[in-house]
Amino acid sequence: xxxDFHPSQPIYLQIMDEFRRQIATGxxxxxxxxxxxxxxxxxxxxxxxxxxxxxxxxxxxxxxETLRGQGTFICQGRGIVxxxxxxxxxxxxxDFVRAMQALGLNEETTLDVVxxxxxxxxxxxxxxxK
Amino acid sequence: xxxDFHPSQPIYLQIMDEFRRQIATGxxxxxxxxxxxxxxxxxxxxxxxxxxxxxxxxxxxxxxETLRGQGTFICQGRGIVxxxxxxxxxxxxxDFVRAMQALGLNEETTLDVVxxxxxxxxxxxxxxxK
Amino acid sequence: xxxDFHPSQPIYLQIMDEFRRQIATGxxxxxxxxxxxxxxxxxxxxxxxxxxxxxxxxxxxxxxETLRGQGTFICQGRGIVxxxxxxxxxxxxxDFVRAMQALGLNEETTLDVVxxxxxxxxxxxxxxxK
Amino acid sequence: xxxDFHPSQPIYLQIMDEFRRQIATGxxxxxxxxxxxxxxxxxxxxxxxxxxxxxxxxxxxxxxETLRGQGTFICQGRGIVxxxxxxxxxxxxxDFVRAMQALGLNEETTLDVVxxxxxxxxxxxxxxxK
DNA sequence: GTGGTCTAGACCACA
DNA sequence: GTGGTCTAGACCACT
Numbered sequence: 001x002x003x004d005f006h007p008s009q010p011i012y013l014q015i016m017d018e019f020r021r022q023i024a025t026g027x028x029x030x031x032x033x034x035x036x037x038x039x040x041x042x043x044x045x046x047x048x049x050x051x052x053x054x055x056x057x058x059x060x061x062x063x064x065e066t067l068r069g070q071g072t073f074i075c076q077g078r079g080i081v082x083x084x085x086x087x088x089x090x091x092x093x094x095d096f097v098r099a100m101q102a103l104g105l106n107e108e109t110t111l112d113v114v115x116x117x118x119x120x121x122x123x124x125x126x127x128x129x130k
Numbered sequence: 131x132x133x134d135f136h137p138s139q140p141i142y143l144q145i146m147d148e149f150r151r152q153i154a155t156g157x158x159x160x161x162x163x164x165x166x167x168x169x170x171x172x173x174x175x176x177x178x179x180x181x182x183x184x185x186x187x188x189x190x191x192x193x194x195e196t197l198r199g200q201g202t203f204i205c206q207g208r209g210i211v212x213x214x215x216x217x218x219x220x221x222x223x224x225d226f227v228r229a230m231q232a233l234g235l236n237e238e239t240t241l242d243v244v245x246x247x248x249x250x251x252x253x254x255x256x257x258x259x260k
Numbered sequence: 261x262x263x264d265f266h267p268s269q270p271i272y273l274q275i276m277d278e279f280r281r282q283i284a285t286g287x288x289x290x291x292x293x294x295x296x297x298x299x300x301x302x303x304x305x306x307x308x309x310x311x312x313x314x315x316x317x318x319x320x321x322x323x324x325e326t327l328r329g330q331g332t333f334i335c336q337g338r339g340i341v342x343x344x345x346x347x348x349x350x351x352x353x354x355d356f357v358r359a360m361q362a363l364g365l366n367e368e369t370t371l372d373v374v375x376x377x378x379x380x381x382x383x384x385x386x387x388x389x390k
Numbered sequence: 391x392x393x394d395f396h397p398s399q400p401i402y403l404q405i406m407d408e409f410r411r412q413i414a415t416g417x418x419x420x421x422x423x424x425x426x427x428x429x430x431x432x433x434x435x436x437x438x439x440x441x442x443x444x445x446x447x448x449x450x451x452x453x454x455e456t457l458r459g460q461g462t463f464i465c466q467g468r469g470i471v472x473x474x475x476x477x478x479x480x481x482x483x484x485d486f487v488r489a490m491q492a493l494g495l496n497e498e499t500t501l502d503v504v505x506x507x508x509x510x511x512x513x514x515x516x517x518x519x520k
Numbered sequence: 521g522t523g524g525t526c527t528a529g530a531c532c533a534c535a
Numbered sequence: 536g537t538g539g540t541c542t543a544g545a546c547c548a549c550t
Contacts, residue, residue: 010525025234036537047527052538060320068400069535069537088233089243096226097247103218104155107248111241113219117227118237140549177550270540285494296522307542312523329522329550348493349503356486357507363478364415367508371501373479377487378497400534437535 003044011046015054023063023074024085032074034064133174141176145184153193153204154215162204164194261304271306275314283323283334284345292334294324391434401436405444413453413464414475420466424454427462 001018003011022028034040037055041048055072058064063084066072074080100110131148133141152158164170167185171178185202188194193210196202204210230240261278269277282288294300297315301308315332318324323344326332334340360370391408399407412418424430427445431438445462448454453470456462464470490500 012525021232038537049528050526053525055538066538067535068533068539071537085233092226092229092233093243093247094251096222097244097251099222101251102151102155103215103222105219107245110248111244113223114227114241114244115237117223118240121224121227121231142549179550183549272540281492298522309543310541313540315523326523327550328524328548331522345493352486352489352493353503353507354511356482357504357511359482361511362411362415363475363482365479367505370508371504373483374487374501374504375497377483378500381484381487381491402534439535443534 001040001044003046011050012054012057015040015044015046015051016058019054019058020063020084020088023081024088026081028074030074030076030078030080033071034074036071131170131174133176142180142184142187145170145174145176145181146188149184149188150193150214150218153211154218156211158204160204160206160210163201164204166201261300271310272314272317275300275304275306275311276318279314279318280323280344280348283341284348286341288334290334290336290338290340293331294334296331402440402444402447405430405434405436405441406448409444409448410453410474410478413471414478416471418464420464420470422464423461424464 001015003014005011009017019028019034028034034055035043037051038048040046041051044051055064055066059066059072062075062077063080064072065075097110105113131145133144139147149158149164158164165173167178167181170176171181185194185196189196189202192205192207193214194202195205227240235243261275279288279294288294294315295303297311298308300306301311304311315324315326319326319332322335322337323340324332325335357370365373391405409418409424418424425433427438427441430436431441445454445456449456449462452465452467453474454462455465487500495503
C-alpha cells in the first residue's frame with residue numbers, strides 16, 4: 001500500500017480506499033483477516049492511531065468486523081464485494097460525468113478524451129506527479 | 131452558485147472552481163466583471179473573508195484582476211479560456227482514468243459505464259448527492 | 261457534566277450519553293450550538309481528542325452537525341428529539357425487562373421491586389457510587 | 391449459553407453472569423458440578439483462557455470451588471443463592487431506576503413503560519439485538 | 521477561535 | 536499479540 005504524505009486526502013481515508021479497492025477487485029474476500037493495526041502501521045510507516053481510525057470507520061461502514069484480541073476481518077455479508085465495487089464505480093463515474101457536463105462536454109467528446117487518455121497512460125504508467 | 135457546507139472540498143476552492151468552470155465554458159468572458167466580494171458573500175451565504183480568499187487566489191493565478199474601487203474582472207490574457215479549460219479537463223480525465231484502472235477496468239468497460247451513466251443522468255438532472 | 265473516571269464505560273461514550281440525555285429531555289433543541297470541543301474539554305478536564313471522538317461519533321449517528329470553523333450543532337431533523345428519547349427508553353427498558361425475566365421475575369414482582377427502589381432513592385438522591 | 395462477540399461486555403464477564411443467573415434462579419444448586427473448563431470452552435467456542443478467567447474470578451468471589459482433578463462445584467455456603475440473587479437484583483433495578491430518573495421519568499410513567507415492554511416481549515421472545 | 525488530522529507514547533482489557 | 540482508550544501536543548485549514 002502506497003500512502004501519499006502530501007495529504008490532499010487524509011491518510012486514514014487513503015487507507016480505507018485501498019481496502020475498499022482490494023475488496024472490490026477480489027484481492028480481499030469476505031472472512032479474510034486483514035493486517036493487525038500495528039503491523040500495518042509499521043509497514044506503511046504511519047502512526048498506529050491513524051490505522052485504527054481507518055479500521056474503526058470501516059467497521060461502522062460494515063466493511064470489516066473487529067474481534068477483540070483476534071484481529072479484524074472482512075465482513076461475511078454476501079453482497080459486500082459487489083456493493084463496494086458498485087459504490088466506488090458509481091461515485092467515480094457519477095462525479096466524472098457530472099464534471100464533464102458542467103464543462104459543457106457531451107457524451108461523444110467525453111468518450112473521445114477518455115479514449116485519448118487511456119492510450120496516453122499506457123506508456124506513461126508510473127508517473128503520477130503531485 | 132451552490133455551496134456544499136460539508137467540506138470535502140474547502141469552500142473557497144469550490145468558489146474558485148465554479149468561476150473556472152464558467153470561464154472554461156464561456157459563460158464568463160475576458161473583461162467581464164464578476165460580482166463584488168460582498169454581493170457574492172451575501173448571495174451564497176458565506177463569510178466575506180472566504181470570498182476574499184477565493185478572489186485573491188484567482189488573482190495570483192492570473193485568472194482575474196482587481197481594480198481598486200471598480201471591482202474584479204476576468205483577465206484579458208489571450209489563452210485564458212482554453213488554458214483553464216484544458217487544465218480542468220486534463221486533471222479530471224487523468225484522475226478518472228487512473229481510478230478506473232486501479233479498479234481493474236480496461237478501456238472498453240470504462241467507456242461502457244461512462245455511456246450508461248450519461249444516459250442515466252439525462253433524466254435525473256438535479257440529483258446532487260453530497 | 262460529571263464524568264466518572266473509573267471507566268466501566270469509556271469517557272467518550274459517557275459524553276455522548278450525556279448529550280443524548282439532554283436532547284431527549286429537551287435541554288438541547290435542534291439547531292442549538294453545543295460547546296466547542298476545546299471548551300468542553302477544558303471544563304470537564306478531559307483531553308480535546310476525547311471530546312472530538314464523542315462529537316465525531318455523534319455526527320455519524322446524525323445527532324449533531326459540524327460546520328468547519330463555526331462549531332457543532334444539534335441536527336435539525338424533526339424527529340431527532342423523540343427518536344433519541346425513544347431509542348434510549350426502548351434500550352433501557354428492553355435490557356431491564358430481559359434481565360428481570362432471565363432472573364425468573366414476572367411482571368408483578370418486577371413492578372414491585374421497581375416501586376420499592378423508587379421510594380428508596382427519593383431520599384438517597386445524589387449518592388451514585390462507582 | 392449464547393455469547394455476544396461484539397464485546398460491550400467482556401466474554402468472561404458474560405460467562406460469570408450466566409452462572410450467577412443460573413445460581414440465582416436455582417438452576418444450579420450448591421454442590422452442583424459445572425462443566426469442565428475445556429468442555430465449556432469447546433461448546434461455546436471460546437478460548438480456554440477466557441473460561442479459565444471466568445472460573446478463577448468466580449472462585450475469588452466464593453461462588454464456586456475447584457477441586458483438583460475432580461472439577462468445579464457451586465459452593466455450599468448457606469446464603470449463596472439468595473445473596474447472589476439479591477446482588478444482581480439490586481444492581482439491575484438500581485441502575486434502571488437511576489437511568490429512568492435521568493431521563494426525567496417519574497415512578498408512574500416508568501411503571502407504565504415497563505408494563506408495556508412486558509406485554510410486548512411475551513410474544514417476541516427470541517429477539518436478541520446486538 | 522473552530523474543527524481536522526496526525527504523531528508519539530502510555531496503559532488497559534482481552535484471548 | 537490484539538484491539539481500545541486516553542493523553543499531550545503539534546500543525547493545518549477554514550471562518
